[in-house]
Amino acid sequence: MVKMSDVAKRANVSTATVSRVLSKEGYVSEETRNKVLEAIDILGYTPNRLASNFRKSSSHTVLAIIPDITNPFFSEVVKGLEKVAAERGYHVLLGDTGNSLHVERDLMELVREQVADGVILATARVTNEEIEKLGRGLPIVVACEYFDGISIPTVSIDNVVAAREATQYLIDCGHRRIAFISGRFNIVLNRDRIRGYRQALEYNGLHVHEGLIQEGDWTMESGMNAMSRILAMDQLPTAVFAASDEMAVGALKSLKAKGLRVPDDMSVMGFDDISLSEMVEPELSTVQQPKRELGELAIRMLLNIIEGKKLERTQVILSHRLVIRGSTAPPRSAHEGGR
Amino acid sequence: MVKMSDVAKRANVSTATVSRVLSKEGYVSEETRNKVLEAIDILGYTPNRLASNFRKSSSHTVLAIIPDITNPFFSEVVKGLEKVAAERGYHVLLGDTGNSLHVERDLMELVREQVADGVILATARVTNEEIEKLGRGLPIVVACEYFDGISIPTVSIDNVVAAREATQYLIDCGHRRIAFISGRFNIVLNRDRIRGYRQALEYNGLHVHEGLIQEGDWTMESGMNAMSRILAMDQLPTAVFAASDEMAVGALKSLKAKGLRVPDDMSVMGFDDISLSEMVEPELSTVQQPKRELGELAIRMLLNIIEGKKLERTQVILSHRLVIRGSTAPPRSAHEGGR
DNA sequence: ACTGTCCCTGTAATCGATTACATCTACGAA
DNA sequence: TTCGTAGATGTAATCGATTACAGGGACAGT
Incomplete structure (x- = not known):
């Protein structure tokens, strides 16, 4: 695999410069940029996201925990998640619990392990308290369900x-x-x-x-x-x-x-x-129920939390209609x- | 975040030993193992999978590229994927292309970037040749569709x-x-x-x-x-x-x-x-159509490829029934x- | 001429786990 | 007694990208 240092060598610059070209941050002269881009092109370089994620300690991935993907309601919610995630450069890791509390708990571990930056929890089986405990420090949004007086953000209808x-x-x-x-x-x-x-x-x-x-x-x-x-x-x-x-x-x-x-x-x-x-x-x-919106809003909130932005509201109730x-x-x- | 070196220090051993305890490989005395496990417990250590994945250059994640998750047929296939993936310790990254060829191509990049170890491609929009080109070297299985005489493994009905x-x-x-x-x-x-x-x-x-x-x-x-x-x-x-x-x-x-x-x-x-x-x-x-089986078989084949096992057959046709x-x-x- | 600031680039440390290699002990066989 | 080997542990390099920091050149203001 071609790595950044290969590109750097070929373009007669340092890896720092290559990195700056790729990330578009910091100063790089037009001339150097072109040299680097050319080298990337010739060598067919693709950055190793694994290394990048590790260094930045962010996987740019969120975990969607849902009880059953074959349930059309959840499919729609996931579709909403996926769409917004893709727009904002995140990936969605799918966790189908098959309604198992055990699997649900296991999946949550992934966030602690940094496999995912945050979790969307659709219809939790774990208890209120357990979510709150897990949620301390971990970006998490509960979708589709409302927990009274919980400190974790939720998006749902009433x-x-x-x-x-x-x-x-x-x-x-x-x-x-x-x-x-x-x-x-x-x-x-x-x-x-x-x-x-x-x-x-x-x-x-x-x-x-x-x-x-x-x-x-x-x-x-x-x-x-x-x-x-x-x-x-x-x-x-x-x-x-x-x-x-x-x-x-x-x-x-x-x-x-x-x-x-x-x-x-x-x-x-x-x-x-x-x-x-x-x-x-x-x-x-x-x-x-506004299914897509439920998913879209939930992930927007989650990404905002992940990116350190403030949420206006943490308990959002969307409107239903008979x-x-x-x-x-x-x-x-x-x-x-x-x- | 508690890291392995913290555990090592607390247990008075080296990180190598801690790693051996965790991976269950190599020799570790019963006594040392207990010391380490205790330290892990006390400190509440969770391994950083990002670091591990990076070092081992494997994300233990596969990418499922499907045109539309709200289509119940694909939901079932994905359910099959997810189930087997979980059993074998892999995660499924969901890629809903919304039927866009462009998105499909973009997603494939993720494998080159090592975000995923392999791809399940359900109903490809990209051409036969393009798949073959991409597939050279990359673990990839085409699900639900049969391409005549292609070198890429496929699982489908006739x-x-x-x-x-x-x-x-x-x-x-x-x-x-x-x-x-x-x-x-x-x-x-x-x-x-x-x-x-x-x-x-x-x-x-x-x-x-x-x-x-x-x-x-x-x-x-x-x-x-x-x-x-x-x-x-x-x-x-x-x-x-x-x-x-x-x-x-x-x-x-x-x-x-x-x-x-x-x-x-x-x-x-x-x-x-x-x-x-x-x-x-x-x-x-x-x-x-055997939907779950389609998914299950496709991912089994993919994981076998990823893990370097030989496939018995590369073009599998499952049976349909009127x-x-x-x-x-x-x-x-x-x-x-x-x- | 001197100072400060903006550009541009490079050096090297760093993220945390894994692992090749080295070292040391204990014990059995010859 | 000596040697070989299995068992146990440690040292330090390594994966590849990012980034803090340093340094140097150009130029404007005084």
């Missing part, structure tokens, strides 16, 4: 309010018995959505039936299964609210399989607004003149 | 045969006029699928109507638009074959919007067998007694 509004919308439609297809109970953002769901019911004086809250794992299949369990109950709800669009699509599938019509027999509400939600029949009513499409409607009883 | 079989299946159902919703024409794997489609038609003495081949860009929306263009034609086909499930789902959407029924009025065949294809109504007939579900059926004319 999942409690969003879920509350979605549930309220169903109630306003006339639904009284509303099921909830949840993601894993141990995920904060999911718990927030459950909380919003509960709040809306309670606010309207409706009883929260624990049996109507069924756990899934964000996949379509789990949504399908959760819906099947709900449909096996004695008293059916007239609406289901799923904590993700994928699970809502699974629910749709299960309903069709049982011969129930959406929204006539059952309203279905999703969450995230992934592109799929407009493709299913009927189109899915859902809560829109998107009403064809999968929700008043319950049939309402049509038929119910109460 | 897209020509797969598309031919899928088309043949539609012909066997009785379809005579079959449209094709294509991905971008400049993508090799897509061209292979078009070729298979053509071969099947020609083999059966059917005319290839160029107007029935419509270009999309793999997204559901583009599939929807392509289908709309096809539906605007004078003489409608009785079946459509889409080069990806996502585009097929878009086609489904467009057909429903126009009030056409699948498969009664139009059969729809997809490609990839992403999980979504079982969720839409009707379920999508498609060509199954999956027939509800979106394909004989054309109505056939039902009605047509020849």
Whole structure:
């Protein structure tokens, strides 16, 4: 491999000068610069970034820790990360934890080992306190989730309010018995959505039936299964609210399989607004999250921290939006003149 | 930051010994080992991987160059990559080119700069020759695509045969006029699928109507638009074959919007067998690709190259499988007694 | 003529871990 | 007793780029 000293020799200058040419810092005469550039060209020199990173002790790499890259929501967030990272000359190291707390912890080590300059943590499994401990000194931004009163920067929507509004919308439609297809109970953002769901019911004086809250794992299949369990109950709800669009699509599938019509027999509400939600029949009513922006903002904040800039705000809440499409409607009883 | 020399001092040994303890190579007495481990523990030492990587001139990182991470097919492939990489102690640097040839070229530079030890190139935009030139000396594996007679290792299915079989299946159902919703024409794997489609038609003495081949860009929306263009034609086909499930789902959407029924009025065949294809109504007939395995095998080969092991085979073709579900059926004319 | 400042360039230390090589001990075989 | 070897540890060079520091020339201001 050609190294800087080879270039220096060929151009009859010192490595310091070559370095100055490459970094465009410090003074170099036009003539010398040309000599150096010519030598680089002739020798086909490429700087060894490993050496450079080591010396500058910065890898220009950030680590994205996500539970599952095949989840379209996270894909979009990662896309946002990647875009801004590339713009600012950083690379993204992908860490797919497969929802494992253990893997999540292991990955965090990489920052201490200087493999990455900072971390984007999407939906943490580690506890609040653990993040704070790890975050002391390490550049870290939590994306998609909000931790109350944490000192670590976060970027997310307000999942409690969003879920509350979605549930309220169903109630306003006339639904009284509303099921909830949840993601894993141990995920904060999911718990927030459950909380919003509960709040809306309670606010309207409706009883929260624990049996109507069924756990899934964000996949379509789990949504399908959760819906099947709900449909096996004695008293059916007239609406289901799923904590993700994928699970809502699974629910749709299960309903069709049982011969129930959406929204006539059952309203279905999703969450995230992934592109799929407009493709299913009927189109899915859902809560829109600004996925790319979530990723873009999270990494902007992270890079600012890494580069020592001050953050204006450390807890950013982006706005969500209820998107009403064809999968929700008043319950049939309402049509038929119910109460 | 605590460094190795601090540990060495504290344990009253040399850095060489500490290094030997950490790397588990060379001789170290039990007693010394314990002293060192204790010192590491007390000081909270974490090795600086940047320094280590530099010295060993290996980053233990591979670069995955993919056109679009939000495409569920690639997400699955990347998931496979990530899994095996993690198992073998490597990291995956994500390079989402957004389908840009320019970005693709830039990313390749990273290997020359030693940021990554090797590259997985999923659906290359750069030419055959360019890859071969880059590949000389650089560990590189092309995933998902087959290049005839190239010296670079590839892992893929046989897209020509797969598309031919899928088309043949539609012909066997009785379809005579079959449209094709294509991905971008400049993508090799897509061209292979078009070729298979053509071969099947020609083999059966059917005319290839160029107007029935419509270009999309793999997204559901583009599939929807392509289908709309096809539906605007004078003489409608009785079946459509889409080069990806996502585009097929878009086609489904467009057909429903126009009030056409699948498969009664139009059969729809997809490609990839992403999980979504079982969720839409009707379920999508498609060509199954072993997505995870594609990723897993590709990275295994790459890591073997990096670690200097010999490859048994350099051009691996994994098997595909036709999956027939509800979106394909004989054309109505056939039902009605047509020849 | 002297001083200060701006350009330009080079020398050499430095980042932290790895490793080739040297040294020393202990022990068994001859 | 001597020699060979395995075991244990240390010394110091090394990877390649960056950068603090020094030095020298040119030129303007006084």
